[in-house]
Structure formats: structure tokens, C-alpha cells
Amino acid sequence: MSAEFHLRPSGAMRHARDRLILGLCVIAGLVAVLPLAAVLFFLVVEGAKAWTPAFLVTPPGPLTLPGGGAAHAILGTLEMTGLALLISVPVGTAVALYVVEYRAGKLALVVRTAVDLMAGIPSIVIGLFIYALLVLTMGHFSGLAGAVALSLIMLPIIARTSEEMFKIVPRRLREATMALAMPRWRAIASVYVPTVAAGLMTGIVLAVSRAVGETAPLLFTSLGSNFIQPDITQPMSALPLYMFQNALNIGFPAARQRAWAAALTLVVIVLLFNIVGRWLATRASLPAARN
Amino acid sequence: MTVKRGPGVQPTSPAGSIRVRRGGFGDPLLRHAVQLLSLAALGAVVLMLVDTAIRASDLLKHQSLWSFVSGTQWQPSNTLYGALPFIYGTAVTSITALVFAVPLALGAALLINEYLPRRIAGSLAYAIDLLAAIPSVVYGFWGVVALVPFLTVIQKAVAQSPVGALPIFAGPVAGPSYFAAGIILSIMILPIVTAVARDAMSATPRLQREAALALGATRGETIRHVVLPFARGGIFAGIILGLSRAIGETIAVLFVIGNQPQINASIFSPGYTLPSVVASEFAEANQPFHSEALVALGIVLFVLSFGVNLGARLVVQRFEQRAGGADVR
Amino acid sequence: MTALQTDVRVHIATRGEETAAAPGQARHVDGTASGGAAMEVRHLSAWYGAKLAVSDVTFQARQRAITAIIGPSGSGKSTVLRALNRMLEVVPTARITGDVTFHGMDIYARGVDPASVRRSIGMVFQQPNPFPTMSIYDNVAAAPRFNGIVKGRAATDELVEQALRRAALWDEVKDVLGRSGASLSGGQQQRLCIARALAVNPDVILMDEPCSALDPIATLQIEELARELSERYAIVIVTHNMQQAARASDHTIFMSMNEERAGYVVEIGPTSEMFTNPRNKLTEDYITGRFG
Numbered sequence: 001m002s003a004e005f006h007l008r009p010s011g012a013m014r015h016a017r018d019r020l021i022l023g024l025c026v027i028a029g030l031v032a033v034l035p036l037a038a039v040l041f042f043l044v045v046e047g048a049k050a051w052t053p054a055f056l057v058t059p060p061g062p063l064t065l066p067g068g069g070a071a072h073a074i075l076g077t078l079e080m081t082g083l084a085l086l087i088s089v090p091v092g093t094a095v096a097l098y099v100v101e102y103r104a105g106k107l108a109l110v111v112r113t114a115v116d117l118m119a120g121i122p123s124i125v126i127g128l129f130i131y132a133l134l135v136l137t138m139g140h141f142s143g144l145a146g147a148v149a150l151s152l153i154m155l156p157i158i159a160r161t162s163e164e165m166f167k168i169v170p171r172r173l174r175e176a177t178m179a180l181a182m183p184r185w186r187a188i189a190s191v192y193v194p195t196v197a198a199g200l201m202t203g204i205v206l207a208v209s210r211a212v213g214e215t216a217p218l219l220f221t222s223l224g225s226n227f228i229q230p231d232i233t234q235p236m237s238a239l240p241l242y243m244f245q246n247a248l249n250i251g252f253p254a255a256r257q258r259a260w261a262a263a264l265t266l267v268v269i270v271l272l273f274n275i276v277g278r279w280l281a282t283r284a285s286l287p288a289a290r291n
Numbered sequence: 292m293t294v295k296r297g298p299g300v301q302p303t304s305p306a307g308s309i310r311v312r313r314g315g316f317g318d319p320l321l322r323h324a325v326q327l328l329s330l331a332a333l334g335a336v337v338l339m340l341v342d343t344a345i346r347a348s349d350l351l352k353h354q355s356l357w358s359f360v361s362g363t364q365w366q367p368s369n370t371l372y373g374a375l376p377f378i379y380g381t382a383v384t385s386i387t388a389l390v391f392a393v394p395l396a397l398g399a400a401l402l403i404n405e406y407l408p409r410r411i412a413g414s415l416a417y418a419i420d421l422l423a424a425i426p427s428v429v430y431g432f433w434g435v436v437a438l439v440p441f442l443t444v445i446q447k448a449v450a451q452s453p454v455g456a457l458p459i460f461a462g463p464v465a466g467p468s469y470f471a472a473g474i475i476l477s478i479m480i481l482p483i484v485t486a487v488a489r490d491a492m493s494a495t496p497r498l499q500r501e502a503a504l505a506l507g508a509t510r511g512e513t514i515r516h517v518v519l520p521f522a523r524g525g526i527f528a529g530i531i532l533g534l535s536r537a538i539g540e541t542i543a544v545l546f547v548i549g550n551q552p553q554i555n556a557s558i559f560s561p562g563y564t565l566p567s568v569v570a571s572e573f574a575e576a577n578q579p580f581h582s583e584a585l586v587a588l589g590i591v592l593f594v595l596s597f598g599v600n601l602g603a604r605l606v607v608q609r610f611e612q613r614a615g616g617a618d619v620r
Numbered sequence: 621m622t623a624l625q626t627d628v629r630v631h632i633a634t635r636g637e638e639t640a641a642a643p644g645q646a647r648h649v650d651g652t653a654s655g656g657a658a659m660e661v662r663h664l665s666a667w668y669g670a671k672l673a674v675s676d677v678t679f680q681a682r683q684r685a686i687t688a689i690i691g692p693s694g695s696g697k698s699t700v701l702r703a704l705n706r707m708l709e710v711v712p713t714a715r716i717t718g719d720v721t722f723h724g725m726d727i728y729a730r731g732v733d734p735a736s737v738r739r740s741i742g743m744v745f746q747q748p749n750p751f752p753t754m755s756i757y758d759n760v761a762a763a764p765r766f767n768g769i770v771k772g773r774a775a776t777d778e779l780v781e782q783a784l785r786r787a788a789l790w791d792e793v794k795d796v797l798g799r800s801g802a803s804l805s806g807g808q809q810q811r812l813c814i815a816r817a818l819a820v821n822p823d824v825i826l827m828d829e830p831c832s833a834l835d836p837i838a839t840l841q842i843e844e845l846a847r848e849l850s851e852r853y854a855i856v857i858v859t860h861n862m863q864q865a866a867r868a869s870d871h872t873i874f875m876s877m878n879e880e881r882a883g884y885v886v887e888i889g890p891t892s893e894m895f896t897n898p899r900n901k902l903t904e905d906y907i908t909g910r911f912g
Binding site: 014015017018020021022024025026027028029031032035036039042043046090091094095097098101103107108111112114115116117118119120122123124125128129130131132133136144154155183184185186188199210212213214215216217221223240243244247250252259263266267270271274 | 321322324325333335338339343359403405406407418419425432433435437438478481511512514538542563569586592593596597
């Protein structure tokens with residue numbers, strides 16, 4: 001009688017097929033992390049040989065000769081990213097508010113779609129756009145044009161995260177502000193923004209981490225420069241641009257060294273921003289979950 | 292309870308009144324500011340497009356649109372401008388990138404979502420995501436220094452093996468090639484494809500999954516018959532997003548593709564792509580119509596990636612409708 | 621009560637409608653004796669989209685009294701409550717007809733700013749919803765500050781203390797006013813929300829099942845508080861807890877619905893009478909627990 005009731009095993013064939021799927025997935029997972037390991041390995045080994053703290057504060061020298069640092073590039077990156085932030089944060093937040101808080105109908109949808117599609121424009125094309133719009137108009141390359149190009153890279157990221165954040169403001173907080181007769185701008189400024197502040201910061205930090213590493217949009221906008229140039233209306237270097245110039249000339253050992261040093265600096269900065277952004281993102285979901 | 296009467300709160304008046312004090316000018320001010328900035332963003336995009344298109348249209352004084360798009364020769368010194376080698380190179384490198392990235396991304400996504408314990412899964416997902424953070428100039432440099440020498444060995448081995456008889460795997464092998472660019476691109480798009488595929492897979496309703504398991508399906512069968520069919524649309528959207536990234540990637544490709552404006556059947560031969568030629572020639576474009584032709588290549592690139600993005604949006608929308616509003620972004 | 625408005629006008633409430641009243645349109649109405657109607661609802665019907673949710677509801681909420689609205693879920697209690705301070709129009713598809721007057725003033729009249737209505741008619745929600753990023757102090761002080769009710773630190777301090785005292789929360793939080801509102805217990809959070817509503821200086825307080833997320837002890841505290849507050853405010857409370865209505869209200873409105881009929885008023889009367897001697901069979905069945 002017990003023969004009629006038994007646990008039916010999956011069978012060798014099914015079992016093997018299951019194992020095969022798992023095996024393929026494991027291989028894929030391992031291969032997928034291999035490049036990260038390889039890139040980081042080279043960066044650390046080669047970068048450590050080339051990098052010194054002095055690299056960060058030394059002005060640039062001739063391309064083919066040893067020595068020379070990235071002080072001008074770091075200054076340029078700071079200035080251009082800073083200006084790009086000043087443009088993209090207000091505009092990105094405005095787009096998000098326009099779409100979420102002031103549901104302004106069709107027009108808001110058009111703006112949102114345009115900003116969304118902006119995210120899909122290759123960054124080199126953004127560089128070309130700004131070249132046609134600003135560089136040709138002004139008659140020369142400038143850090144300003146570079147900053148505008150970077151702001152267009154950052155804008156969709158900031159607009160999108162802000163939009164998601166304003167959307168998750170809990171309904172009951174919205175109702176509380178209305179029941180207290182708060183004007184909407186007050187509700188936005190003193191309730192919604194603080195509630196999702198970590199999320200808004202996430203968008204900004206991730207946008208910076210993206211913009212800091214961009215080379216293509218700067219090629220025909222800020223162009224690059226071989227001196228410390230604080231004037232943003234003049235051609236200006238940036239860390240990725242500086243690295244690009246040196247990396248194109250790896251025939252010269254000095255340029256190769258500087259490329260590694262710049263690569264290490266750049267990746268540390270970008271990863272730092274990225275990790276902070278992600279950490280903020282995990283925090284961002286907390287107030288929403290709590291309420 | 293003691294109730295203190297102060298000047299602040301007046302107790303209920305015998306009869307209330309609807310106070311008509313308004314929120315002041317703050318609301319209209321913010322609303323208009325927000326609208327203005329939004330429209331400015333829209334206006335800027337339109338302005339840029341129009342301005343760039345007008346500039347590129349100068350090329351039409353030199354040659355017809357068709358001769359530009361279908362031309363196979365790119366010789367600025369002879370004022371010959373044909374875009375086909377770059378369109379071809381962009382297509383070949385992007386497809387190569389997909390061939391490698393998609394299986395890896397799907398396998399990694401399944402491993403993370405379906406098999407690994409939460410902790411390890413999180414770290415693996417994080418590591419793959421970090422690939423997206425590394426700047427493309429770093430990938431390019433690493434590509435030249437480390438990846439290309441390694442790939443050269445593989446390319447030579449394949450070209451000399453029997454499959455080398457096939458035109459697409461034929462020698463001679465120089466090192467920089469469509470193939471090398473495709474591999475770099477596959478690394479760069481791996482995170483986006485993985486992330487979108489994971490989102491789509493995790494949107495599988497638990498009930499469906501449990502139903503399959505309760506019927507005695509193994510985990511692999513549940514994946515094949517429930518998870519993958521459900522996530523199909525999302526996975527496809529992820530692939531298209533990856534494709535659009537691959538099409539537009541500039542700097543990393545420039546380092547490893549060899550920069551030859553030619554059309555060659557073998558993926559082991561050097562070539563050029565739309566974005567990389569614009570990046571490397573634009574600054575030194577001094578021949579007649581050279582810079583106009585490069586801007587026109589930029590427009591071709593824009594149209595191409597715009598089309599792909601639009602396609603991705605449509606797919607996502609269709610998928611969202613089918614999934615009953617499940618968010619698969 | 622003056623100015624009876626007998627015409628039934630149709631008001632389409634749409635989301636985001638924030639029309640403002642011109643300053644000259646403020647209407648002040650002379651007071652009435654204790655126990656007069658603070659709010660009057662006449663022939664109120666409400667729809668969500670095409671679906672009728674409440675049909676032809678008429679009642680009064682008296683000053684310095686607690687009016688409870690009871691009934692099974694789906695009978696439209698919360699809908700009626702939200703119509704009283706124009707919070708219903710926050711729901712995208714909601715639409716009402718009928719009259720809602722506040723001391724004789726039509727709160728849906730053209731040109732009346734919904735914000736001004738909500739300043740006079742405060743609301744406490746089902747789930748305690750303090751602003752999580754604000755301190756206890758700021759939760760109470762935020763709305764009066766921008767509404768221009770108080771200026772200056774000292775006056776604000778006093779207002780906050782008074783509101784918290786009235787909400788019976790002062791003694792528990794006076795030493796931790798800087799802490800986040802989210803750090804309090806559920807019952808304390810709900811009393812904080814009551815204090816926050818009081819600080820705007822309303823005349824009527826609407827409570828939408830304020831105890832449904834609270835434990836029995838916190839529930840009793842809120843009921844006791846409502847009783848104290850009713851000495852100076854008109855309170856309308858929605859509850860599906862019969863004991864609560866019996867314990868804590870002066871007047872009860874019993875609403876119900878069935879397949880043929882959207883939410884309607886079955887019976888209205890003094891609470892003591894309704895619970896001891898219901899006139900309607902349905903009321904009797906409900907309060908004795910035979911349905912609902």
C-alpha cells in the first residue's frame with residue numbers, strides 16, 4: 001500500500017537540465033565581474049606607480065616630458081561641474097515639479113518626453129550641439145560651453161530622479177498639508193523636499209558622478225588647455241580631457257604615466273560619488289517606507 | 292487638563308468665518324518659475340537641434356544627401372564624404388556588443404534574482420552596476436593597454452583556425468578591430484542590460500511563480516516557463532537600451548577600433564564608428580566641407596539613436612500595458 | 621444660523637482647483653447660541669467617476685458638540701466628512717452636488733478658496749501623519765507661521781504650548797520638542813496631528829476614524845480628548861466603532877448602503893436616544909451587531 005504513495009523525484013533528466021541552467025548562470029556571473037576586477041587591478045597596480053599627491057596640485061608641463069600634474073584639469077573639472085550643477089539642478093527640479101506637482105497637462109508631458117529623450121542623445125552629439133550653439137556664436141571654445149554641455153548630460157538624470165521622488169511623497173502627507181491649508185509652494189519647500197531630500201541628493205550626486213567622467217561632450221566645447229586657467233570664458237581642461245590627451249600619446253612613457261595617474265584620480269572621484277549616491281539612495285527609501 | 296488662554300489661539304468665536312486670506316504670491320510665483328524653466332529646457336533642445344541641422348545642411352551645397360549616406364569613400368583630402376563606413380562600423384560593433392553582453396547579462400540577472408542568497412546577490416549586483424560608473428576614457432585606455440593585447444591572441448587563434456575561412460573571422464589580425472570595440476562596448480552595456488532585465492524578472496507575480504512550484508516544477512523550469520516569458524518585454528527593452536548606449540559610445544571605441552574609414556567583412560579588421568570619427572577628426576577638420584560632413588555624421592548618429600530610443604520606449608509601453616501597469620523601467 | 625440656502629447648486633470639484641476669493645467676499649455671520657449649527661449639509665450627493673457613493677445626505681453638526689457618523693464600510697462616511705472641508709476634491713474623479721454651509725456660508729460658493737475653508741475646518745486623518753522631517757515643535761508651528769497667525773518666537777512658543785496642551789500632549793513632549801514627530805508612539809502622533817490642526821485655529825475639527833490605527837488605551841485618550849475639545853469646537857467624527865460613538869458623541873448619524881442604494885442616512889438623532897431606542901430596524905440591527 002505504501003507503494004501507491006510516494007514522493008516522485010524530478011528524474012535525472014530534469015535534474016541535469018536544472019543543473020545546467022544554474023551552471024550557465026554562475027559562469028555568466030563570474031565572467032560579468034571579471035572586467036571590473038581587471039580594470040581595477042590595472043588601475044591600482046599601474047596607477048599606484050604613477051600617482052603622487054603632488055600630481056593633484058602640480059601645473060601641467062610639456063606632453064612629452066616627465067613631470068607635470070593635473071592641477072589645471074582638476075580646477076577645470078571643479079568649475080565646469082559646479083556651473084553645470086547650477087544650471088541642471090534648478091531646471092531638473094523645475095521639470096520634475098512641473099510634471100508631478102503642477103500637472104500642467106500636455107505641455108508638461110512634452111517637456112518630460114523631451115528631457116527623457118535627451119538622456120538617450122549620445123554625449124558626443126550633445127558636444128556638437130553646444131559647439132554649434134555656443135562655440136560658433138561666441139567665436140571660441142570655453143569652459144562655459146563645456147559646462148552647458150555637461151549640464152545637458154546631468155539634466156535628465158536629475159529630472160528623472162526628482163520626478164520619482166516627488167511621486168513617492170506619501171499621499172497622507174499631501175493631504176495633511178492641504179488640510180492645514182498650506183500653499184503648495186510651502187508644502188513643497190517645507191514638507192515634500194525635506195521628506196525626499198536624500199532621494200533628490202541621490203539624483204544630484206549620480207549626475208555629478210556621470211558628468212565628472214565625461215570626455216566626449218567637452219572635446220569641442222571646452223577643448224582643453226595646457227595652463228591653469230580659472231577664467232571660465234576661456235578654453236579649459238578637465239580631468240577626463242587631460243587623461244584623454246595623455247592616453248592618446250602612450251608612446252611617450254611620461255604621458256603614459258600621467259594617463260594612469262589621471263585615470264586613478266578620476267575613477268576614485270567617480271566611484272566615490274557613485275558609492276555616496278547609492279548609499280543615499282538606500283536611505284532615501286526609508287522615510288517613504290516609514291510613512 | 293489645564294487650558295491656557297493666550298493671545299495665540301483665540302477660542303472658537305461664536306461664529307466662525309471663512310477667512311479669505313490667500314497663500315500670497317508664493318504659489319503663482321513658483322508655478323510660473325517652474326513652467327518657465329521647463330519650457331526653457333524644451334526650447335534649448337529644439338534650438339540646438341535646429342541650429343545643428345542648419346549647419347549640417349551646408350553640406351548639401353557640396354553633395355546630395357543620398358551620396359553622403361550611401362557613399363563608401365571618406366577622403367577629406369579629396370573632399371569625398373561618404374558615411375557608410377561609419378554606419379557599418381557602428382552597426383557591426385553594436386551587434387558584436389549585444390552578442391556578448393546579452394547572454395552574460397541574462398545569466399547574471401538570473402543568478403542574482405533567482406539563485407544567490409540575498410547578501411551575495413546584492414554584492415554581485417553592486418559590482419556589475421559599478422561597471423557603469425567607470426568613465427569611458429578609462430575603458431579606452433585600459434582597452435589599449437590591457438584588453439587589445441589579450442584579444443589579439445584570441446583573434447589570431449580564431450583567424451588561423453578552420454572558422455577563419457569564414458569571411459567574418461578572416462585575418463589578417465592587427466589588434467584594434469571591430470571585435471575589440473565590440474568587446475569593450477559589451478562590458479560597458481552589461482550593467483544597463485542586467486539592471487533592466489533584473490527589474491523585469493523581479494516583477495513576476497509571486498502567485499505565478501508559486502503556482503509553477505506547487506505544480507512540481509523545478510527552479511529551472513519555473514524560470515523557463517514563468518519568469519522568462521513574463522519578463523520578455525522588459526528584457527527586450529533592456530537590450531534596446533544597451534544597443535542605444537553602444538551606438539553612441541565614443542571615446543572608448545576610438546581607442547580600440549583602429550580608426551580606418553573602410554568597410555571590411557572581417558570583424559577582426561580595423562574600422563571606424565560614427566561617434567569615434569566625429570571625436571577624432573572634428574578638431575582638425577580643415578578641408579572644405581569637412582566639419583559640415585562631421586556634423587552631418589553627428590546628425591545621422593542622433594537620428595539612429597533617437598530611433599532606437601523611441602523603439603525602446605514603445606516596447607516598454609507595450610510591455611507595461613501587457614503587464615497590467617507593472618513598472619518595468 | 622442665518623441665510624438658509626434653499627437652492628441646490630451643482631458644483632464640479634476638480635483636482636487642483638484653487639480659485640481664490642476676492643478679499644471683499646469674506647462673509648462674517650453673527651454668532652448663534654451654544655449648540656447652534658456650525659455646519660449644515662443639505663442634499664449632499666457624491667460620485668467617484670460615474671459611481672454614486674453618497675446620495676442625498678442632510679444633517680447638521682452643532683457647535684460645541686460631537687457629531688459621530690457611523691455605519692458599515694462603503695456607506696460613504698468618509699466621503700461625507702471630506703466634503704465638509706473640500707478635501708474630497710483632492711480625489712481626482714470626485715464630484716458632488718448639494719450644499720455644505722459653514723455658519724451659513726456656502727463653502728463651495730464660487731470664489732471661495734479651498735485653503736481658506738480648510739483653515740476654518742481642520743481635519744485629523746485615519747493614519748497619524750505628522751511631517752516626518754519636522755520636529756514636534758515645527759509640526760505644530762509650521763502652518764500657523766505661514767498662515768500669519770503668529771509672528772515672533774515668543775508668540776509661536778506660546779501657541780505651540782497651548783495647542784499641545786489642548787491636545788493633551790504637552791506634558792509628554794515638553795522636554796523633547798526638538799525630536800522628530802515620527803519618534804512618538806502612534807497615539808502620541810495622532811494627538812500631535814490634533815495639536816497641529818488646532819494650531820491653525822479652526823472652528824470645526826473633522827476626525828476620520830482617528831483611532832483605527834491605535835491601541836485601546838490610546839483610543840480612550842483620544843476619545844477623552846475629543847470630549848474636552850468639544851467644549852470649544854464643533855467636532856465631527858467618523859467611526860465604525862459603535863462603542864466609540866456611544867461613549868464619545870452627542871449626536872449620531874447612521875449611514876448605510878445596499879445593492880440598490882448608495883450611501884444614505886438611515887437615522888439621525890441624539891446619541892443616547894439612538895443607542896437606547898433606535899427608531900429604525902436597520903439601526904437596531906447595526907448597533908446590536910447583527911450586521912456591518
